[in-house]
Amino acid sequence: MPFQMGFTKESLIAPPPVPDNLYTLKLVKFRPKASEKGTSFNLNAQFEITTPGFEHNGRARMVYESLNSNFGQSTLDYVHATGLELAVIGKDENGEDLMGLPGVFVGQLEHPDDPSKWAYKGPLIGRGFQAELTTTTYQDKKRNNVRAYICSVPDCAVKYPDIKHSQNLISNK
Numbered sequence: 001m002p003f004q005m006g007f008t009k010e011s012l013i014a015p016p017p018v019p020d021n022l023y024t025l026k027l028v029k030f031r032p033k034a035s036e037k038g039t040s041f042n043l044n045a046q047f048e049i050t051t052p053g054f055e056h057n058g059r060a061r062m063v064y065e066s067l068n069s070n071f072g073q074s075t076l077d078y079v080h081a082t083g084l085e086l087a088v089i090g091k092d093e094n095g096e097d098l099m100g101l102p103g104v105f106v107g108q109l110e111h112p113d114d115p116s117k118w119a120y121k122g123p124l125i126g127r128g129f130q131a132e133l134t135t136t137t138y139q140d141k142k143r144n145n146v147r148a149y150i151c152s153v154p155d156c157a158v159k160y161p162d163i164k165h166s167q168n169l170i171s172n173k
Contacts, residue, residue, distance in 0.1 A: 014141075015056035016142065017135045017142050018061060019135075020132075020134045020147075021133065022130060022133075023131060023132075024050045025049055026127060027046070027082075028047065028062070028126075029046050029120070029125070030044060030045055030046075031116075032044065032120075034115055035068065035070075040068055040069040040070040042069075043066070043120075044065075047064070047131075048061070049061045049062070063145070073166055075101065076099075076165075077151070077169070078146075078149050080149065080151040081131060081149035081151060082128075082152070083127075083154075084123060084127070084153075086099040086101070087099065087101065087102040101122065101124065102123050103122015104121055104122060105120055105121075129149065131148065131149050132146070132150070133146060133147065148165070148166060
């Protein structure tokens with residue numbers, strides 16, 4: 001008899017969002033993709049909630065966030081939450097440093113116009129951080145999103161007096 005996968009109805013229902021609160025998460029992976037307009041790309045981060053007691057059916061719950069290349073503030077906030085700092089990845093036309101994620105995207109040089117073929121390799125994978133989660137509605141379904149990443153860079157305010165971390169990353173569309 002050929003193998004068949006069987007699921008109960010209950011196992012197919014997505015878990016309800018966790019209550020709005022502060023949680024510990026870690027990056028599982030990025031799934032880069034070009035934006036709908038094609039003028040930027042989304043990293044589509046998959047975070048796992050590692051705070052004990054918030055599993056569902058014995059499995060970790062996931063939070064999905066779209067870090068967009070045109071909104072550097074959210075990327076900065078996320079990287080600083082991990083205790084790391086943005087990396088210098090090049091220079092702009094004026095000779096100013098261009099900042100980006102620590103690590104590399106394998107396949108970026110071979111497929112510069114197709115982020116879906118990139119694979120992130122770097123220190124953010126599996127690295128824990130604190131974030132405030134809130135419940136939002138998307139396509140009539142409730143889900144969790146990151147309201148704010150909690151910076152853990154030592155002396156961040158002293159080292160970077162011009163940086164102000166976001167307290168609310170949720171857009172009010």
